[in-house]
Amino acid sequence: MTLLHERIKEKPLSIVRNESWHKPIYETNGLNLWYGTSHALKNIDLSINEREVTAIIGPSGCGKSTFLKTLNRMVETAADVSISGNVTFKGNNILGKAMPVEILRSKVGMVFQKPNPFPKSIYENVAFGPKVHGIRNKATLDMIVEESLKKAALWDEVKDRLHKSAYGLSGGQQQRLCIARCLAIDPEVILMDEPTSALDPVSTHKIEELISAIKNDVTIAIVTHNMQQAARISDRTAFFLNGEVIEEDRTTTIFNNPTDKLTDDYINGRFG
Amino acid sequence: MNQLSEKQHMKRTKRRLFLNRFSKSIFMLSAFFGLFFLAVLLVRVVTEGIGSINSDFLTGKLSTQPERAGIMGAILGTFWLMLVVAPVTMFVGVSTAIYLEMYAKKGRLVSFIQTNISNLAGVPSIVYGILGLTVFVRVLDLGNIVLAGGLTMSLLILPIVIVASQEAIRSIPSYLSEASYGLGATKWQTIQRIILPAALPGILTGAILSLSRAIGETAPLVVIGIPALLIPFPGSIMDRFTVLPMQIYYWTLDASLVAEYANLAAATIIVLLVALFILNSTAIIIRNKFQRVF
Numbered sequence: 001m002t003l004l005h006e007r008i009k010e011k012p013l014s015i016v017r018n019e020s021w022h023k024p025i026y027e028t029n030g031l032n033l034w035y036g037t038s039h040a041l042k043n044i045d046l047s048i049n050e051r052e053v054t055a056i057i058g059p060s061g062c063g064k065s066t067f068l069k070t071l072n073r074m075v076e077t078a079a080d081v082s083i084s085g086n087v088t089f090k091g092n093n094i095l096g097k098a099m100p101v102e103i104l105r106s107k108v109g110m111v112f113q114k115p116n117p118f119p120k121s122i123y124e125n126v127a128f129g130p131k132v133h134g135i136r137n138k139a140t141l142d143m144i145v146e147e148s149l150k151k152a153a154l155w156d157e158v159k160d161r162l163h164k165s166a167y168g169l170s171g172g173q174q175q176r177l178c179i180a181r182c183l184a185i186d187p188e189v190i191l192m193d194e195p196t197s198a199l200d201p202v203s204t205h206k207i208e209e210l211i212s213a214i215k216n217d218v219t220i221a222i223v224t225h226n227m228q229q230a231a232r233i234s235d236r237t238a239f240f241l242n243g244e245v246i247e248e249d250r251t252t253t254i255f256n257n258p259t260d261k262l263t264d265d266y267i268n269g270r271f272g
Numbered sequence: 273m274n275q276l277s278e279k280q281h282m283k284r285t286k287r288r289l290f291l292n293r294f295s296k297s298i299f300m301l302s303a304f305f306g307l308f309f310l311a312v313l314l315v316r317v318v319t320e321g322i323g324s325i326n327s328d329f330l331t332g333k334l335s336t337q338p339e340r341a342g343i344m345g346a347i348l349g350t351f352w353l354m355l356v357v358a359p360v361t362m363f364v365g366v367s368t369a370i371y372l373e374m375y376a377k378k379g380r381l382v383s384f385i386q387t388n389i390s391n392l393a394g395v396p397s398i399v400y401g402i403l404g405l406t407v408f409v410r411v412l413d414l415g416n417i418v419l420a421g422g423l424t425m426s427l428l429i430l431p432i433v434i435v436a437s438q439e440a441i442r443s444i445p446s447y448l449s450e451a452s453y454g455l456g457a458t459k460w461q462t463i464q465r466i467i468l469p470a471a472l473p474g475i476l477t478g479a480i481l482s483l484s485r486a487i488g489e490t491a492p493l494v495v496i497g498i499p500a501l502l503i504p505f506p507g508s509i510m511d512r513f514t515v516l517p518m519q520i521y522y523w524t525l526d527a528s529l530v531a532e533y534a535n536l537a538a539a540t541i542i543v544l545l546v547a548l549f550i551l552n553s554t555a556i557i558i559r560n561k562f563q564r565v566f
Contacts, residue, residue: 074454079378106456116447119470128465129455178451185455 172203321538356422401495436478
């Protein structure tokens with residue numbers, strides 16, 4: 001307890017109020033984003049804390065996926081995107097030219113809605129990231145592949161067919177493979193865009209267990225449509241609506257004691 | 273089916289089943305239409321030409337005397353021509369497709385280029401011959417050598433290769449490239465490691481079709497000026513040359529003067545068909561090898 005008190009004393013007031021002892025790894029300041037003329041993100045001020053699971057919830061089209069994709073700048077692959085404001089990752093602005101996206105994305109992995117393994121073997125899927133970043137030593141690659149698959153709780157299921165096609169795996173296994181592929185580049189943050197929405201309940205459960213298991217090492221930001229999922233696995237929750245953050249707080253607070261009526265209505269299924 | 277009486281229902285079902293069989297036979301007939309004429313051609317060519325095929329004919333030099341004529345020169349010419357055409361078209365064609373699909377910003381310039389590529393695919397081959405004659409033979413002063421012919425032929429089939437490669441690249445789902453970018457791969461790494469391997473079977477299909485066309489094309493070479501009787505064998509891409517279809521053309525042209533030329537032409541057609549068959553099989557084997565990976 002004394003240790004805890006000391007840590008609280010060191011932190012700025014706002015963080016103490018949020019009962020959080022993790023410092024932010026991502027911070028956005030007045031972030032605005034437009035697709036052409038459509039204003040998709042409006043003045044977002046949001047932090048994502050280190051080694052926590054941050055859930056981003058909200059109805060379809062509220063900008064939650066766009067926000068997530070801004071964090072690794074994948075959003076810029078769409079045509080006609082303009083961004084203003086600040087997004088800092090560990091204190092560095094990521095929107096400028098100073099940080100190449102390739103560097104950013106080697107520290108921030110992404111898991112997509114639909115499992116998207118490469119048309120390659122299981123081994124080659126996991127080894128893709130490290131190889132892209134220049135690791136060629138076979139023993140090192142073997143070790144990375146094994147460790148990543150173990151972390152993704154997939155090793156026992158695939159260790160006998162590492163060199164078989166990844167397309168032979170079930171949907172749930174493919175998604176865990178994608179998480180393993182992501183873990184192989186040893187990211188500090190993993191962005192997950194509705195990673196379980198295409199999966200059955202058993203596979204979903206496995207992914208959630210996996211998230212709880214890795215969250216001590218990796219920061220996770222997860223967009224989800226599933227309110228129970230957000231409540232089960234996240235430490236903090238941000239509620240997005242029409243491109244704005246309506247409320248952001250500890251998950252228990254958001255779900256038990258939301259300040260805003262809109263949040264209350266949404267999490268209780270009155271709209272969305 | 274309460275709205276129909278039992279009898280009506282039966283009658284209509286019979287009609288539907290008849291149409292079902294009828295449509296099948298239409299499609300089958302169409303398929304056999306081409307096959308039938310191919311068979312007629314093959315039978316005629318083989319009966320006329322097979323007698324002239326022997327080792328002297330295959331390895332000999334051209335001659336005005338039919339019994340002494342051989343087509344080794346034309347076989348070598350076709351070989352050298354393909355050695356220029358295949359790499360040039362594959363490289364330029366695939367690179368163009370990559371640029372248009374992966375790099376170029378969609379806009380007026382790209383749609384202008386796109387429209388022109390489609391138009392070029394419809395330009396008659398003899399026009400390419402005139403282009404080749406002007407640019408490669410005259411302006412670049414290459415003369416009527418393999419290199420000039422090969423570059424002309426490449427121009428002719430480039431649009432087909434470009435369009436086929438574009439289709440192949442476009443058919444690669446975007447979630448694969450997103451996964452690659454998401455891991456920090458550069459655009460080139462993504463193209464090299466994800467897009468091209470996945471698009472290769474489609475690209476090769478286009479390349480096979482267009483090379484088959486190039487191997488049998490005569491018109492552009494007629495314009496460039498391929499000698500009717502070229503005795504020495506071409507030894508490199510800088511030599512003057514003739515090709516199998518040119519020889520077929522010349523011998524057919526002169527068949528009214530020397531009747532045996534018709535047999536030589538038929539024999540050359542057999543050789544050309546065998547060469548085409550070998551080329552296609554090799555390409556299909558390569559393609560299947562890549563397709564089998566996953």
